Amino acid sequence: MSSAWFEKAAPSFLDHLSSIRDHQVFVLYNADVDGFVASYFIHRAVPSDVRLKSRAVWNYEFDFAWLLPMFSSAPTSNLICVDIPIIQEPEVLHVLTQRHSILIYDHHVVPARSGINLEGVFYFNSRLYSGEESSQPASAFAAGIAAQAVRLRQNDFGILALGLIGDHSLGMYPDLVENLRKFSKEPIDPLNPWNSWLGRWSSKINAAFRAHPSVQPERMEETLIHAADNGSLSETLERFSEQFSLDDAVHLVDADVKRGLKIFESHSRVSLICRVLDLSTFSVGIVASLLATNGFATVICLGFRTGSRIQFELRRADSTHVDLTQLLTRQRKYFTPITSGGHPVAAGALINASDEESFCTSLRRAFLELEGEPHGPDSRRDSP
Numbered sequence: 001m002s003s004a005w006f007e008k009a010a011p012s013f014l015d016h017l018s019s020i021r022d023h024q025v026f027v028l029y030n031a032d033v034d035g036f037v038a039s040y041f042i043h044r045a046v047p048s049d050v051r052l053k054s055r056a057v058w059n060y061e062f063d064f065a066w067l068l069p070m071f072s073s074a075p076t077s078n079l080i081c082v083d084i085p086i087i088q089e090p091e092v093l094h095v096l097t098q099r100h101s102i103l104i105y106d107h108h109v110v111p112a113r114s115g116i117n118l119e120g121v122f123y124f125n126s127r128l129y130s131g132e133e134s135s136q137p138a139s140a141f142a143a144g145i146a147a148q149a150v151r152l153r154q155n156d157f158g159i160l161a162l163g164l165i166g167d168h169s170l171g172m173y174p175d176l177v178e179n180l181r182k183f184s185k186e187p188i189d190p191l192n193p194w195n196s197w198l199g200r201w202s203s204k205i206n207a208a209f210r211a212h213p214s215v216q217p218e219r220m221e222e223t224l225i226h227a228a229d230n231g232s233l234s235e236t237l238e239r240f241s242e243q244f245s246l247d248d249a250v251h252l253v254d255a256d257v258k259r260g261l262k263i264f265e266s267h268s269r270v271s272l273i274c275r276v277l278d279l280s281t282f283s284v285g286i287v288a289s290l291l292a293t294n295g296f297a298t299v300i301c302l303g304f305r306t307g308s309r310i311q312f313e314l315r316r317a318d319s320t321h322v323d324l325t326q327l328l329t330r331q332r333k334y335f336t337p338i339t340s341g342g343h344p345v346a347a348g349a350l351i352n353a354s355d356e357e358s359f360c361t362s363l364r365r366a367f368l369e370l371e372g373e374p375h376g377p378d379s380r381r382d383s384p
């Protein structure tokens with residue numbers, strides 16, 4: 001995982017990590033396979049005598065208001081955040097830094113308003129460096145950190161691949177691909193790895209978070225570390241799957257994705273979709289990605305209801321160069337979500353459910369400004 005930007009960032013991150021002693025450490029990670037694998041490698045890297053806890057964070061929790069009551073009475077501790085855009089909430093960070101040291105690695109687009117310069121916040125993001133390596137997955141960074149703190153095992157490289165596949169980034173690491181080919185059960189195409197056995201396992205771990213929104217998995221990292229240290233990669237993943245019922249999770253997600261796609265079977269191609277789907281799993285991002293891959297619309301924005309809020313997941317068609325982060329920034333001229341942001345090709349926004357119509361209307365207005373009048377129907381939404 002060595003690269004110019006990593007060589008600059010790693011020593012400082014490692015210094016902070018190695019200075020942790022006799023304190024509780026909380027690891028917060030994005031509830032997907034890239035975030036989980038990053039947390040796995042942080043667990044590898046942190047000194048063994050440190051008390052470690054972790055928590056998955058779903059996209060619809062990216063306002064981070066829930067963090068304050070959770071940590072207000074907690075003893076002084078270190079907070080490590082990987083693959084979550086907590087830097088966009090400076091007020092939350094300011095309160096937390098009164099009692100906690102915060103170490104962050106993220107690769108989401110850095111918002112104009114952030115907590116980068118707050119005392120007590122140590123922030124690392126590959127996007128702060130210029131060049132082709134502008135977006136490096138959290139799993140890659142954390143694996144690089146772990147490799148400098150401890151000796152990684154062969155199984156760890158396969159586990160790293162799961163995170164990179166989940167973030168569509170395996171092809172960025174040809175040395176890793178070559179390593180995988182030496183012991184892989186079947187050929188792996190780094191540009192389209194989903195049908196390989198590692199691709200299927202990556203999807204399974206993603207499904208564990210999609211199938212049961214907000215249900216915190218217990219000791220996932222420790223379970224995977226123990227399995228990886230005591231068997232082959234195939235044996236490791238089979239044990240892990242059995243422990244966390246990954247096959248059941250895949251079944252639930254697949255069924256919901258099919259239901260989501262069926263809604264659009266009779267619809268013709270449009271330029272913009274903004275619609276809330278009635279799904280029980282957090283799978284709207286998968287549905288949006290499949291529609292985008294098939295060129296169903298220039299921009300697809302699908303919502304998932306969670307309590308009194310809606311989390312929208314945005315994807316863009318392969319044939320367009322619309323930057324979704326710029327689209328959401330433009331939208332803020334007309335509507336202010338609870339939070340929004342992400343990556344140019346995949347982003348998200350959290351709103352109050354009562355603002356659904358305002359959100360979709362303002363998103364279309366911003367889209368028209370960026371792209372001009374779309375062809376065909378303007379926007380598709382579910383009936384209230």
